[in-house]
Ligand SMILES: [Fe+2]
């Protein structure tokens with residue numbers, strides 16, 4: 001089952017050829033996907049050979065094959081993790097009952113919405129990143145960008161497979177609409193805020209893959225606990241791909257920090273900007289921005305939707321098995337409350353706080369990565385600490401939306417916010433400076449742009465100076 005059949009037009013491990021109707025529907029969607037990819041995928045590199053990994057089996061060991069591929073020929077397909085024998089619903093009112101192979105009618109609309117919302121983020125990020133190849137700091141980074149892009153394309157396939165298989169005509173229409181919305185478009189934007197924000201320089205790209213792809217990880221962890229087993233299996237396989245995206249972000253920022261600190265040390269008395277590297281304050285502001293907009297993706301702090309998803313078993317918490325109580329009917333959660341301009345705490349039923357529970361785990365995971373970044377700064381003997389701002393900072397969704405908080409989390413007035421905003425969030429000057437560093441791409445194997453250190457090692461045992469993308 002876990003072996004992927006690559007002889008098919010659509011590679012898959014779901015025995016697609018046994019369902020001719022579904023196969024035909026997906027084969028009809030395929031050319032539309034390819035036109036979307038050609039129009040909205042990485043611009044300027046569609047005919048180049050890229051050293052990419054492709055899934056060949058869906059088990060955790062050795063699932064990938066590495067070779068040169070032109071991106072439009074990438075073997076996108078449908079890969080589900082192997083079924084877990086006798087899997088039971090891991091949480092909610094039906095805890096312990098057998099999982100569903102078909103969707104119960106009463107959950108159809110909600111599940112469709114959940115799948116469409118997840119599916120929409122996948123092509124969105126490809127659109128956000130489509131011009132980055134033209135400013136890349138190295139061939140190694142260029143290849144990583146394209147690897148992330150083709151896998152986000154595959155994640156779209158994963159969600160479209162579910163829509164086509166289980167939602168009939170509505171599902172097919174949703175699958176078309178996924179190719180029609182456009183990131184940042186005024187009339188037909190992507191569904192979620194962070195996926196409409198421009199991601200047009202490499203500092204943003206690394207922050208995006210660190211913070212926003214990590215939101216993806218937590219959403220996928222929650223969905224992999226779903227009572228709807230095909231959703232659980234497809235998201236479990238997506239998680240194995242997602243790990244690389246976060247690696248790209250974490251090591252990308254690590255290398256930026258390494259380079260900045262080294263150059264500063266070698267040139268005492270000069271500023272980072274004089275030296276053509278990215279100053280730590282700019283990195284902190286980019287962090288503040290991408291972290292805060294990624295926090296919004298988890299939804300409102302107190303949410304009756306979250307409660308009903310959990311109750312129905314549509315979504316769980318990340319790694320549900322780590323908890324003892326999987327029904328959560330009598331537990332409460334300490335939540336902030338804002339009343340009359342003052343912060344206090346109140347208890348809310350745990351089920352209503354499930355978004356916040358997931359966000360808390362996400363925050364801890366982010367902190368682990370930020371600690372690694374800080375160790376790099378410390379190793380250089382530089383006196384600077386990157387910090388995650390308070391979860392209240394710069395939020396557009398939930399309890400804190402429409403209010404102003406410092407990065408430390410204190411409630412402030414609009415005037416103070418306006419006065420200090422530019423020390424907390426990226427400014428036009430920051431963006432212009434970062435872009436000015438990147439206006440000339442580096443395409444020579446093994447060479448790095450001045451603003452970033454070389455990676456410690458290459459991809460799949462290849463040297464750093466390997467020709468990861470063949471440009472001629
Ligand atoms: Fe994804």
Ligand SMILES: [Fe+2]
Pocket residue numbers: 152213216242245
């Ligand atoms: Fe991703």
